[in-house]
Amino acid sequence: xxxxxxxxxxxxxxxxxxxxxxxxxxxxxxxxxxxxxxxxxxxxxxxxxxxxxxxxxxxxxxxxxxxxxxxxxxxxxxxxxxxxxxxxxxxxxxxxxxxxxxxxxxxxxxxxxxxxxxxxxxxxxxxxxxxxxxxxxxxxxxxxxxxxxxxxxxxxxxxxxxxxxxxxxxxxx
Amino acid sequence: xxxxxxxxxxxxxxxxxxxxxxxxxxxxxxxxxxxxxxxxxxxxxxxxxxxxxxxxxxxxxxxxxxxxxxxxxxxxxxxxxxxxxxxxxxxxxxxxxxxxxxxxxxxxxxxxxxxxxxxxxxxxxxxxxxxxxxxxxxxxxxxxxxxxxxxxxxxxxxxxxxxxxxxxxxxxx
Numbered sequence: 001x002x003x004x005x006x007x008x009x010x011x012x013x014x015x016x017x018x019x020x021x022x023x024x025x026x027x028x029x030x031x032x033x034x035x036x037x038x039x040x041x042x043x044x045x046x047x048x049x050x051x052x053x054x055x056x057x058x059x060x061x062x063x064x065x066x067x068x069x070x071x072x073x074x075x076x077x078x079x080x081x082x083x084x085x086x087x088x089x090x091x092x093x094x095x096x097x098x099x100x101x102x103x104x105x106x107x108x109x110x111x112x113x114x115x116x117x118x119x120x121x122x123x124x125x126x127x128x129x130x131x132x133x134x135x136x137x138x139x140x141x142x143x144x145x146x147x148x149x150x151x152x153x154x155x156x157x158x159x160x161x162x163x164x165x166x167x168x169x170x171x172x173x
Numbered sequence: 174x175x176x177x178x179x180x181x182x183x184x185x186x187x188x189x190x191x192x193x194x195x196x197x198x199x200x201x202x203x204x205x206x207x208x209x210x211x212x213x214x215x216x217x218x219x220x221x222x223x224x225x226x227x228x229x230x231x232x233x234x235x236x237x238x239x240x241x242x243x244x245x246x247x248x249x250x251x252x253x254x255x256x257x258x259x260x261x262x263x264x265x266x267x268x269x270x271x272x273x274x275x276x277x278x279x280x281x282x283x284x285x286x287x288x289x290x291x292x293x294x295x296x297x298x299x300x301x302x303x304x305x306x307x308x309x310x311x312x313x314x315x316x317x318x319x320x321x322x323x324x325x326x327x328x329x330x331x332x333x334x335x336x337x338x339x340x341x342x343x344x345x346x
Binding site for chain 2: 001002003004006007010011013014017018020021022025026027029030124127128130131133134137138140141142144145147148149151152154155157158160161162163164165168169170171172
């Protein structure tokens with residue numbers, strides 16, 4: 001096991017800035033591309049990350065701390081950002097994500113102080129028993145997987161353009 | 174085909190800042206991890222990107238413009254950064270990458286002005302005929318694939334820690 005609270009926070013803290021650096025200067029062709037029917041655009045991925053800040057990570061952490069495994073997590077809708085799609089611009093979405101993330105990291109640090117707390121158990125509707133350590137590790141890897149998704153969505157725009165080099169470009173496979 | 178010079182430059186320009194945001198605040202445990210024997214650490218990936226700035230993209234572009242397909246590209250050693258590994262810190266490596274990238278984007282804009290130039294042909298030692306359009310598209314996707322590689326290297330540290338959530342985390346598959 002490699003989870004360490006301070007190291008996890010290093011990553012969680014940097015994600016909004018990393019996404020801002022990656023996306024803020026891009027044209028609509030990059031921001032509104034996707035990988036085909038029923039797949040997400042980079043902007044929709046940011047919408048999903050915002051939903052996670054509001055309804056997933058910290059609410060679940062609070063539920064575990066308050067009620068343990070007695071109550072199952074309320075379901076998190078992984079597609080909510082598609083139905084309540086807002087008109088807000090990329091810049092607004094990135095700022096909202098940044099603000100929520102910073103609030104949530106403060107909340108995390110106020111709630112979890114000890115190694116023992118990482119072993120506290122909650123009840124996931126699909127997986128059954130899960131630990132705070134697993135929830136927080138997943139929060140980190142969830143950031144990494146969705147940043148990676150955005151890079152892959154972008155790369156696929158040039159699927160044809162790279163010609164024979166496709167052979168060397170793992171992201172296009 | 175989707176390649177557009179201005180859009181490509183948007184991505185190429187943002188990569189050093191994106192990598193700085195992602196990596197600059199991280200502890201050594203994140204920076205020196207890899208995916209197992211003969212795989213790279215995040216710092217080694219930056220070393221490889223620096224090699225590309227020095228010996229791959231712009232030198233090949235210049236060769237095509239000066240000599241067309243008459244001369245084959247000199248081979249690019251994709252493992253050079255492993256043998257001439259420097260002691261320079263992550264911060265120094267990121268600054269070097271940023272500086273070289275900005276110089277190279279200036280050079281690119283000085284060299285390529287027209288759509289017609291994108292069709293100019295060079296000679297790749299393995300692939301045979303390649304076009305400037307393909308070389309420049311590959312430069313962009315090469316950035317994206319190596320940023321994605323760094324995210325994947327990092328994610329794998331928490332392979333065990335995420336517990337049952339591994340099922341939802343594509344980056345760990």
